Amino acid sequence: MTDAEIRQAFLEELTQVAPDIDPGDVGEDDHLQDDLELDSMDFLNLVTALHQRLGVDIPEVDYPKIATLALAVGYLKGRIG
Amino acid sequence: MAVFAMPSLGADMEAGTLVEWMIKPGDTVTRGDVVAVVETQKGAIEIECFEEGTVETLDAEIGATVAVGAPLATIRAPGKEVAPTARPAPPTAPAQPEKPAEAPAPTASAPLPTAPTPPVVPQVGEAPPASPAARVLAAERGIDLAALTGTGPGGAVLLADVEAAKAAPLAEVPLKASAKPGLDMAAMRTAIANAMARSKREIPHYYLTQTVDLQVAIDWLTATNAARTPDKRLLMGALFVKASALAAAQIAQLNGHYDAEGFHPAKGVHAGIAVALRGGGLVAPALHDAETLPLDELMTQMRDLVARARIGRLRSSEMTDGTITISAMGDTGADAMAAVIYPPQVAIVGFGAPLVRPWIIGDTIAPRMTVTVTLSADHRVSDGRRGAKFLSAIDAALQTPETL
Numbered sequence: 242m243t244d245a246e247i248r249q250a251f252l253e254e255l256t257q258v259a260p261d262i263d264p265g266d267v268g269e270d271d272h273l274q275d276d277l278e279l280d281s282m283d284f285l286n287l288v289t290a291l292h293q294r295l296g297v298d299i300p301e302v303d304y305p306k307i308a309t310l311a312l313a314v315g316y317l318k319g320r321i322g
Numbered sequence: 323m324a325v326f327a328m329p330s331l332g333a334d335m336e337a338g339t340l341v342e343w344m345i346k347p348g349d350t351v352t353r354g355d356v357v358a359v360v361e362t363q364k365g366a367i368e369i370e371c372f373e374e375g376t377v378e379t380l381d382a383e384i385g386a387t388v389a390v391g392a393p394l395a396t397i398r399a400p401g402k403e404v405a406p407t408a409r410p411a412p413p414t415a416p417a418q419p420e421k422p423a424e425a426p427a428p429t430a431s432a433p434l435p436t437a438p439t440p441p442v443v444p445q446v447g448e449a450p451p452a453s454p455a456a457r458v459l460a461a462e463r464g465i466d467l468a469a470l471t472g473t474g475p476g477g478a479v480l481l482a483d484v485e486a487a488k489a490a491p492l493a494e495v496p497l498k499a500s501a502k503p504g505l506d507m508a509a510m511r512t513a514i515a516n517a518m519a520r521s522k523r524e525i526p527h528y529y530l531t532q533t534v535d536l537q538v539a540i541d542w543l544t545a546t547n548a549a550r551t552p553d554k555r556l557l558m559g560a561l562f563v564k565a566s567a568l569a570a571a572q573i574a575q576l577n578g579h580y581d582a583e584g585f586h587p588a589k590g591v592h593a594g595i596a597v598a599l600r601g602g603g604l605v606a607p608a609l610h611d612a613e614t615l616p617l618d619e620l621m622t623q624m625r626d627l628v629a630r631a632r633i634g635r636l637r638s639s640e641m642t643d644g645t646i647t648i649s650a651m652g653d654t655g656a657d658a659m660a661a662v663i664y665p666p667q668v669a670i671v672g673f674g675a676p677l678v679r680p681w682i683i684g685d686t687i688a689p690r691m692t693v694t695v696t697l698s699a700d701h702r703v704s705d706g707r708r709g710a711k712f713l714s715a716i717d718a719a720l721q722t723p724e725t726l
Contacts, residue, residue: 260633261600278600280652281557282628289552301547301555 247295247317251310254290258283269311295321324373325381326395328360328388331367331641333665334516337389337482338362340382349377351397356637358394363506363513364605365634367641373397387482510603518662525580525668526701529660532713534720536676537690542723558676559650560621562693564726566648566671567591567612569715575704576669576697576712577645585668585703590614594644594664595624597631605631606647606664607640617726651675658694668700671716 242250252264255273262277273279279287288299288307297320299307307313328338338360345357356368378396382388470483521527539561547555570577570591578587591613594606607627612620630636649661650673659672674694681690695716697709719726 259600274654280598281559282625285552285555285557286625286629288555292552298551301544 242295242318242321244314244318247321248310248314250294251291251313251317254287254294257290258286267310270309272308274308291317297321323378324375324397324399325393326357326371326373326397327391327393328382329369329372329638329642330390331360331362331638332364332513332517333520334513335362335390337387338367339387339482340384340394341366343380343384345377345380345395347377347379350400351375351377354639360388363509364641365510365636368635368637369394370638371397373399375399507599507601507603510599510605514604517664521663521665525663525665527663527698528701528706528709529696529698530706530709530713531658531660531694531696532710532717533679533692533694534717535681535690536693536720537681539720539723540676540691554618556617556621557624559652560617560624561720561723561726562650562671562673563593563595563609563612563624563648564615564617564620565716565719566646567593568719568726569712570646570669571613572715573704573708573712575708576699578668579645579666580668580700580703581666588645590645592643592645594647594667594670595627596647596649596661597628599632605636606644606649607631607636608642608644610639610643646670649673658696660696661698663698663700668703669712670698672696672698 252267255267255277256262256264259277259279267277271277273284273287284304288304291307292298295317297317299316299320303316306316331338339362340358341361342359343357344359345351345355351357351371352374353371355371357371358369359366360369361367375397378398380395381393382395388394472480472483536558539558543556543558543561550556570593574587575585577591578585580586590611592608592610593612594608596604596606598604607630609615609620609623609627615623627636627640644664644667646667647661647664647670649659649670651659653675655675657677658674661670661672663670672695674696676691676693678689679692680687681692682688683690695713697713699709699712
């Protein structure tokens with residue numbers, strides 16, 4: 242998958258979990274919890290959706306590595322291999 | 323023959339707007355079936371049936387605003403034949419609320435009008451009579467009450483009239499536009515304001531706080547989740563809910579409803595889960611019989627409940643059955659939360675954000691993950707001694723997470 246495809250997938254799952262977030266408003270470095278106000282349940286739902294869509298099982302210790310869109314794209318690219 | 327009426331879905335609900343029928347005449351319904359969807363200040367709610375039998379007539383049309391207690395449908399009990407004599411035809415006009423949505427309801431002596439009063443157009447320049455809720459909403463939205471045509475008695479402007487006026491181009495909504503369709507954040511804020519003001523007016527709150535060692539629970543949770551795929555993982559919030567539900571099951575004076583006759587303890591613990599919505603809303607749908615649910619099942623139901631709260635699709639029983647509310651700050655935020663009781667409940671538990679604190683174990687000091695738990699309770703029903711027992715029961719439950 243290209244960076245653009247991963248980015249697209251991430252934004253789609255994010256806005257599925259939080260339907261009131263406009264994908265156009267998500268900045269590269271916006272923090273999912275601090276800036277976009279995802280709570281722990283939203284975050285877990287996002288991790289679950291990414292697992293189902295991309296086959297990447299993100300362990301809890303890696304949660305900080307997907308804390309922003311920019312971080313997540315890099316992390317997921319590495320994990321998809 | 324039973325009249326299925328618009329249920330009250332919260333302490334301050336006056337009316338709801340019918341948006342969808344899930345049944346039609348001739349259908350068989352049983353208790354608990356979702357029969358209609360009603361738009362309220364708390365979003366769209368799936369209305370469950372309290373009756374059993376065959377749907378005889380639908381007595382309200384889509385789009386009609388129906389007052390609490392006014393008929394929605396007529397349901398014939400099973401085994402009962404249709405009466406042989408001709409019955410009056412069901413109303414064909416759009417259903418009107420049987421009673422003015424805004425009529426003050428403190429006394430039962432006020433007679434209910436049998437027919438809606440025809441609207442009266444107030445004189446130009448004269449401030450029309452308006453219900454308190456209508457005034458609040460109109461002020462919030464910058465709507466001129468004199469410009470509205472009231473549909474209440476004597477031309478009084480009702481909440482529904484102000485709500486209808488929001489579509490008018492002259493009405494500038496001061497708050498950011500609704501976060502999503504089906505959830506009107508300004509209306510929800512009004513509902514929260516009413517419920518919380520009533521709570522602080524009527525309920526003599528007392529507060530107790532205890533800081534609890536959370537290290538054992540965190541370690542257990544981390545180890546448990548490490549072996550699980552994301553869809554099976556647990557959140558600390560689920561442990562908080564289960565521990566609180568177990569504690570509430572032990573202390574009857576904190577679990578139930580308080581009404582005009584006094585306190586009614588509840589049999590099961592229906593834990594209201596406070597869910598904050600982006601855009602400033604808050605709902606606390608009930609997780610039924612939380613004290614009996616295995617942790618995995620409780621987590622599954624919590625996920626479903628939160629997801630439906632976010633899209634504004636909760637069920638009527640979830641809006642009304644809560645017997646105690648649990649509110650958690652989440653991973654980050656303030657250390658402690660002294661919350662306001664949601665009437666007619668008599669207690670609410672606030673969990674602050676977990677925090678590593680220096681902790682004394684035996685005669686050594688160690689860094690431990692901790693959480694500060696605050697009970698807000700109704701002094702008409704319980705006192706500090708009971709409240710303290712409740713908090714220590716939560717503490718004890720969190721020390722053996724594997725048994726939750």
